[in-house]
Amino acid sequence: MSTHPALIAKTARRVRMDNRFDVVQDPQSRDTYYMNMGPQHPSTHGVMRIKLHLDGERIISAEPIIGYGHRAHEKMAENRDYLQFLPNPSRVDYLGGMIYNVGYCQAVEQMLGIEVPERAEYIRIICNEMNRISSHLLWLGTFLMDLGAFTPFLYAFDDREKILDILDRITGSRLTYCYARFGGLSHDIDDTFLTQVSGFCTYFTDRLKIYEDLVIGNVIFRERSIGIGTFEQDLIQQYAITGPCLRAMGHANDVRKDEPYGIYDRFDFEVPTQTDGDCFARTLVRMDEMRQSIRILEQAVGDKPDGDFVASKVPKRIRPPEGDHYFCVESPRGSFGMYIVSDGTDIPFRMKLRTPSFSILSAMPAVMAGTMLADTVAILGSIDIVVPEIDR
Amino acid sequence: MIDDKLTPLIKDTIDVDDNARGFHAHYTALANNLPQIAKAFHSENYHLEMITCQDRREADTVFRLVYQFNALGKPQRHLIHVDIAPDATAPSITSTSPAADWYEREIYDMYGVSFDGHPDLKRILMEEDYVGHPLLKDYVDPPSPYREDSKEGEDG
Numbered sequence: 001m002s003t004h005p006a007l008i009a010k011t012a013r014r015v016r017m018d019n020r021f022d023v024v025q026d027p028q029s030r031d032t033y034y035m036n037m038g039p040q041h042p043s044t045h046g047v048m049r050i051k052l053h054l055d056g057e058r059i060i061s062a063e064p065i066i067g068y069g070h071r072a073h074e075k076m077a078e079n080r081d082y083l084q085f086l087p088n089p090s091r092v093d094y095l096g097g098m099i100y101n102v103g104y105c106q107a108v109e110q111m112l113g114i115e116v117p118e119r120a121e122y123i124r125i126i127c128n129e130m131n132r133i134s135s136h137l138l139w140l141g142t143f144l145m146d147l148g149a150f151t152p153f154l155y156a157f158d159d160r161e162k163i164l165d166i167l168d169r170i171t172g173s174r175l176t177y178c179y180a181r182f183g184g185l186s187h188d189i190d191d192t193f194l195t196q197v198s199g200f201c202t203y204f205t206d207r208l209k210i211y212e213d214l215v216i217g218n219v220i221f222r223e224r225s226i227g228i229g230t231f232e233q234d235l236i237q238q239y240a241i242t243g244p245c246l247r248a249m250g251h252a253n254d255v256r257k258d259e260p261y262g263i264y265d266r267f268d269f270e271v272p273t274q275t276d277g278d279c280f281a282r283t284l285v286r287m288d289e290m291r292q293s294i295r296i297l298e299q300a301v302g303d304k305p306d307g308d309f310v311a312s313k314v315p316k317r318i319r320p321p322e323g324d325h326y327f328c329v330e331s332p333r334g335s336f337g338m339y340i341v342s343d344g345t346d347i348p349f350r351m352k353l354r355t356p357s358f359s360i361l362s363a364m365p366a367v368m369a370g371t372m373l374a375d376t377v378a379i380l381g382s383i384d385i386v387v388p389e390i391d392r
Numbered sequence: 393m394i395d396d397k398l399t400p401l402i403k404d405t406i407d408v409d410d411n412a413r414g415f416h417a418h419y420t421a422l423a424n425n426l427p428q429i430a431k432a433f434h435s436e437n438y439h440l441e442m443i444t445c446q447d448r449r450e451a452d453t454v455f456r457l458v459y460q461f462n463a464l465g466k467p468q469r470h471l472i473h474v475d476i477a478p479d480a481t482a483p484s485i486t487s488t489s490p491a492a493d494w495y496e497r498e499i500y501d502m503y504g505v506s507f508d509g510h511p512d513l514k515r516i517l518m519e520e521d522y523v524g525h526p527l528l529k530d531y532v533d534p535p536s537p538y539r540e541d542s543k544e545g546e547d548g
Contacts (some may be wrong), residue, residue, distance in 0.1 A: 066516065237434065
């Protein structure tokens with residue numbers, strides 16, 4: 001046994017940590033008790049703990065405890081220049097990596113007023129929407145597996161693999177993409193890519209029908225999702241809920257429509273909504289979103305012009321004008337915002353990443369109070385959290 | 393209208409160019425007015441989009457809290473700068489905007505700024521017994537216990 005003071009402190013802390021993970025009877029009451037869900041639990045989709053105060057199987061209060069995956073992305077941003085931070089955004093949310101990567105480039109382009117060539121804008125849209133479908137597919141598979149359905153997981157991952165292969169061929173990575181550059185892209189696409197994307201669109205339109213037959217009508221799934229985890233309308237204003245969770249409550253708000261970035265205003269697509277705000281409504285919204293993404297993809301592949309894939313006049317040193325800047329994009333989980341403060345040098349003075357899952361998870365105590373323990377899994381799965389995005 | 397309600401509460405208006413900045417109105421305000429500002433925004437159906445902080449102790453000897461409110465639909469982002477002295481506290485707006493709960497905890501965790509009236513001000517991203525505030529500009533990483541160990545020849 002070591003006598004080093006740092007090791008003694010570490011051992012003491014480990015003992016304290018272990019004690020916190022027990023199921024503890026509430027000292028105030030004989031009938032209620034505390035239980036930890038996580039941090040190593042398959043349906044928290046990452047390392048996160050929820051401290052549940054239970055009365056039998058009914059939740060009295062739930063407190064999410066986060067930070068296990070904190071990687072200090074915001075501190076990193078203050079210690080490197082704009083280009084060196086480029087690989088980071090796709091690691092913040094690894095399921096929407098392309099959207100975050102492109103979004104960060106668009107934020108810097110907005111600050112510097114860089115014009116992006118048409119061709120690059122179209123390719124970005126194609127990659128973004130492919131990424132959105134792959135994120136929704138992973139959500140569909142894991143959410144249903146949380147609810148006990150194993151088959152949809154295999155179907156969804158099979159299709160997701162097709163997207164990853166297409167994107168892998170062109171970007172060089174399968175998950176944490178670093179394809180966009182300030183002013184365009186790192187390299188051009190070829191015709192095979194376009195053939196593959198349009199082939200995927202045709203294929204996936206049929207597959208979506210299979211998913212709906214397989215899942216939406218399933219009686220077990222309906223029992224476990226209809227009327228479960230309903231978000232009250234007040235939560236929107238109280239917690240700034242965005243993304244599919246907001247659209248499942250009857251509000252057709254989407255960053256791509258409300259403040260179109262890139263060239264999203266040229267595409268004809270709808271913002272799907274549902275009114276109930278429960279787990280079932282969120283599922284339907286995401287299913288419809290995949291269909292709308294296919295619509296965007298078909299238009300983008302058809303219209304894509306020739307030309308440059310990167311702007312010719314991008315400054316060698318990125319020095320944005322002094323002051324505050326905000327840029328937001330629609331990630332698969334909601335509005336992802338980058339708040340960047342420049343002091344005129346080539347290193348950001350402050351970069352705040354406003355991630356959608358952080359806001360939605362902070363509303364969980366209000367949603368979960370009064371529900372049953374087994375519904376925790378359904379609620380957490382249906383809001384599609386990605387824990388590294390919350391911890392940053 | 394939100395502008396009329398804000399006029400008595402703000403200190404100064406900063407001109408912004410929407411297209412280059414991404415937000416539409418920019419103010420500075422005093423910390424005391426924060427609860428009224430939050431109430432004014434909430435009464436006009438705005439929501440709190442984020443709170444963050446900047447460590448400006450070196451240049452201006454202040455912490456700058458940044459509040460951003462937005463409305464659903466056509467975005468109307470209002471950015472509010474609140475400068476506070478390094479040893480001062482700011483009033484919490486949790487009672488009006490529950491979303492502020494986690495954001496204020498994060499600022500407390502990362503900068504050490506305290507909020508008066510917050511129901512449960514504790515660390516959020518770092519562990520409970522962590523010492524120091526990582527996003528301060530003068531923050532120095534504590535020496536790693538693992539490296540000390542290896543110097544002494546323990547644990548390989």
